[in-house]
Amino acid sequence: MIQLLTALLLLTNVWGQSAPFSHDGFDRVLSRRVAEAGRVDYAGLKADRADLDAYVDSLGQTSPKSAPDRFPTRADALAYWINAYNALALTGVIDAYPTKSVKDIKMLSGFFNRTWYTVGGKLLTLNNIEHDIIREEFKDPRIHAAINCASIGCPRLESQVFTGGDLDTRLEAAMRTFLNDARHVKVDPQNRTVTLSKILDWFESDFTDWYESKFRVDASSIVDYVALYVDEAKVAREWDVKYEDYDWMLNDQATADGGR
Numbered sequence: 001m002i003q004l005l006t007a008l009l010l011l012t013n014v015w016g017q018s019a020p021f022s023h024d025g026f027d028r029v030l031s032r033r034v035a036e037a038g039r040v041d042y043a044g045l046k047a048d049r050a051d052l053d054a055y056v057d058s059l060g061q062t063s064p065k066s067a068p069d070r071f072p073t074r075a076d077a078l079a080y081w082i083n084a085y086n087a088l089a090l091t092g093v094i095d096a097y098p099t100k101s102v103k104d105i106k107m108l109s110g111f112f113n114r115t116w117y118t119v120g121g122k123l124l125t126l127n128n129i130e131h132d133i134i135r136e137e138f139k140d141p142r143i144h145a146a147i148n149c150a151s152i153g154c155p156r157l158e159s160q161v162f163t164g165g166d167l168d169t170r171l172e173a174a175m176r177t178f179l180n181d182a183r184h185v186k187v188d189p190q191n192r193t194v195t196l197s198k199i200l201d202w203f204e205s206d207f208t209d210w211y212e213s214k215f216r217v218d219a220s221s222i223v224d225y226v227a228l229y230v231d232e233a234k235v236a237r238e239w240d241v242k243y244e245d246y247d248w249m250l251n252d253q254a255t256a257d258g259g260r
Contacts, residue, residue, distance in 0.1 A: 018069045021062055021080060023161040025055040026087050030159050038148070038156025039253040046094040056091055056117070059084050063120025076164030078138050083161050085129045085147045088117050092126070093150050093250065101248045102150050112149075141206040141225070142171035144199055145178040153198065153247040155184070179229040184244075187232040192239040194223055198246040 029052045033041045045052065062070060063084075064077035071077040092105065092115050102111040113127045124133075126149075134143050148157040155178040162170055179185050184197035200207065200222050207225040212218065223241060227233040249255070 018067065020072070020076070021070045022058070023055070023079075023083050023163065025051045025058070026083055027161045029055070029087075029090070030157070030161060034157050034159040035253055035256075036159065037256070038158075039251050039256045040090065040150070040157060041253045042094055042097050042250070043254060045090065046097050049094060052087065052090060052094075055087055059087065059120070060118035061121070063122075065122070066120035071164075073164050074138075075167040078134070078140070078143070079162040079164045079167050081129060081134050082143060082146045084119060085126060085134070086157060088126060088129070089148060089150045091117070099250060101250055103248045135206060139206075139210065140171065141203070141210045142175045144203055144206065145174040146171055148251075150251055151247060152249045152251055154251065157251065176229045179226055185226060185230055185233070187230065187236055189235075192236070193242055194226070194233060194236045194239055195242045195244060196222065196226065198243050200226070201243040
């Protein structure tokens with residue numbers, strides 16, 4: 001009798017464990033529809049959106065807030081929110097496709113702050129996910145190289161999902177790729193200027209706050225952070241800083257030379 005009760009307790013414990021949240025469906029979407037340079041086959045995705053829709057449905061039912069036991073680590077939770085942002089941005093685009101820019105989908109930045117999605121049983125916008133959850137709760141500036149706003153000015157969209165197990169390595173690689181892309185960082189020794197992505201201007205405090213906390217200094221500049229990843233910027237800390245105008249054109253394969 002004791003052996004039977006013990007066996008039942010063990011089975012209950014196994015059955016009671018929640019399965020980790022699966023990003024497999026979204027991984028298939030990214031591997032099929034995102035080119036190496038980060039451009040997206042929106043026409044193909046709109047024509048074959050079953051995997052994306054199923055994944056978005058799963059986001060609607062489950063999140064780290066509604067089912068924290070399915071996200072055992074902080075990295076698992078952050079990976080979820082990054083993937084959720086990217087998947088919902090793709091959904092917002094193909095719902096309105098063809099379009100030339102996310103700015104054309106809804107006026108006054110409505111693509112980001114007036115398009116609502118169900119996530120873990122709650123209605124959220126892309127701005128809610130980025131600013132109220134990802135930035136506010138995780139305070140890791142590298143996320144700016146991982147979330148993608150479906151625009152040319154964004155860091156490139158990765159062709160595979162983020163997962164908790166290797167998140168630190170992936171974020172580090174994404175930030176290094178972003179900052180070493182001449183479209184986002186240009187160091188000009190002749191004119192002693194550094195020209196940066198507007199993202200580094202909009203969210204400057206995310207980068208400098210992290211830098212000051214990490215290295216225990218009272219003040220820092222955005223170039224101090226960039227210099228962690230870009231060797232040429234190490235000598236540019238006192239140079240003039242300029243920011244590129246942001247390119248809101250859609251990151252669409254159909255408008256890119258070379259396709260996939």
